[in-house]
Amino acid sequence: MNFDLTEDRQMLQDSLRRYLADKYSVEHRNKVAYDAPYHDDAKWAELTELGALFALAPEEAGGMGGAGFDISVVFEELGRVICPEPVLGALMASRLMTAAGADQEELLSGATKYAVGLGELDAPYDLSGISTSASGGKVTGRKSIVYGGQVADVFLVAAKDGDSLNVYEVKASDASVTGYALMDGAGAAEVVLEDAPATLLIEGADAAIADAVNAGIVALCAEAVGAMDVLHKMTVEYLGQRKQFGRPIGTFQVLQHRAVDMLTEIEQSRSIVIKAAAELGGPDASKYCSMAKNLIGRAGRLVAEEAIQMHGGIAMTWEYPGSHYAKRIIMIDAQLGDTDYHLMRVAQAA
């Protein structure tokens, strides 16, 4: 039993934290996250030069990591600065391409941006109800809220050919892509495919998609832990500074105990991410990832709402950095299955 990071991962964490603290201030983040293209291409290039994407793929796929803990280290750091770069799409695409045995040099170097389109308006999480279909090398359908889709060069999309759930590669230039900003910053796209030329990447892709989703869940949960940790520290700092009734509001027990409850839930969140990361790629990965996503959904809501409440009016402003952390933490719930969806998955598996 050992809960310390390996030396390599510690170095990765240190270098990412230094770079992001230096180059991705929340002011800069807010400048780029809400205006097209909803990220910073120069920073994307620097981030990939640091090896952030290589850490997400295993050696046999040309990467230098790819384990659950590599993913959690990278995304926790991204979460600490609520980074709007489209790393999640790269991670999930890389998982699919590793499963397919496809070359991913262009992906891992950051030269080509990938986005993954799985869910649809009427089937956002459970893919049994998707209507995108494929036949004869063409794909038709609409993929909704494709994260990072606004800047993607290539889409990997789930589509059905008869009864088989497959993954296809579609060039952005062959799709109708409408990008937009998200509530919490960064971008996504509606991707409409009409007989779009497509390359079959994985046939019978249920297991590969499950793995990509699980990796994405580990990433999002780690991102949430990073963001929650920062938001909690901001809240505690504020409690120590803000004075009302002639004393710091942090001297009021009613607020102290609620700040402790936030801490407790963050520790529980950290624990469940460790468990999910450890199980990623194994036979029980889906179960533990569902557990993680559910717990993070609940903890995230508590931390975000309590942070806003305890800050008072200032947290209702756009100007205050904590507000943007709260938004990101809440909106993570909508990605790759929300609190209720994953609770039902755990309940049904029992």
Add this chain to the structure above:
Amino acid sequence: MDLNFTPEEEAFRQEVRDFFKENLPDDIRDAVRQGGELTKEIMERYHAILNKKGWLGTTWPKEYGGPGWGPVERHIFDEESCAAYAPRIVPFGLAMLGPVLQKFGSQEQKDYYLPRILNGDDWWCQGYSEPGAGSDLASLKTRAVRDGDEWVINGQKTWTTLGQHANMIFCLVRTDPDVKQQEGISFILVDMSTPGVEVRPIKLIEGGHEVNEVFFTDVRVPYKNLVGEENKGWTIAKYLLTHERTGIAGVGFSMLELEEVKALAKKIIRNGKPLSEDPLFAARVAQAEIDLEAMKLTNLRMLFTAQKQGAPGPETSILKIKGTVINQELKDLARRALGPNAAPFPKSLSGTNLDVAPDGHANNAARYFNNRKTSIFGGSNEIQRNILTKTMLGL
């Protein structure tokens, strides 16, 4: 990051598992499984079984007859003893007074009392809380006045768990009323057969007898029964508080209860379908399972820290808060699963009633009520939040 136990630790786990399989008598296992009160005879017999193996003083170093385990071995032992439906070791002598004497006791006290604790010659109980001193323990008023070679003790202790079985009590008493509260407290050992000691039962919310009041009227005990220095008892109380903490999450018990709730939900039929297929009930169980899964890891993370630093840190208060809340939720689920069959006052407490619940579950409502204590005792969850406010938030 490595969530696995070492091969040595796994071998130890197997050894503990085998030990319980071979040595825990069926009647003790059944009594624990039924969830009612355990008799003194059962607990003494269980202690003797562990003592024979050298595993009774789980926190004791080898020099005092303990197994010399570290935090991880203790954790494995706790998990396996729970899984085997073994009783909890009665903590007052073994987990509380033992470590206190080892750290603060005189040589004479160690030589005399420690073997008696292991051999079951003494049954200790704890004289801390008073009617007016609960969470604010330092405000305690039970007075000890020195008179030559003796202490004369007057006052009242309460919530004395299993005091009805005890022949000895360790007490925090006020020995100097004129200084800051914390600086006038001493730690004194009292033989309960001394004239002036009176134990009265407190009937608890569910009807059980687990705790007592202990009255002291001009009780005279030898001066040498003082542990550590005069007026330094608060230091001992604080030391005990950190000692009490390892294993405080009760993860092993909660894991067992989760399995019981799941099994029960499969047995109970509602309109032709097992309760386990009711989506609302299944979701509540799932949420408890998720919280417990995270708790397991939180517990291991803190064990790892304890092992690295030699002592558990203040974040163990998180384990106390979360561990008790999860366990209480499971107790609630076990009660709710029975529906109306949870309502009868169980035979074990009423003596007369008919038990209609499935076997082993007649006490579910009683256990639910009894278990509300866990977020109150050992430093209430609110006191734990105060501790975390200071130590982890710096507010």
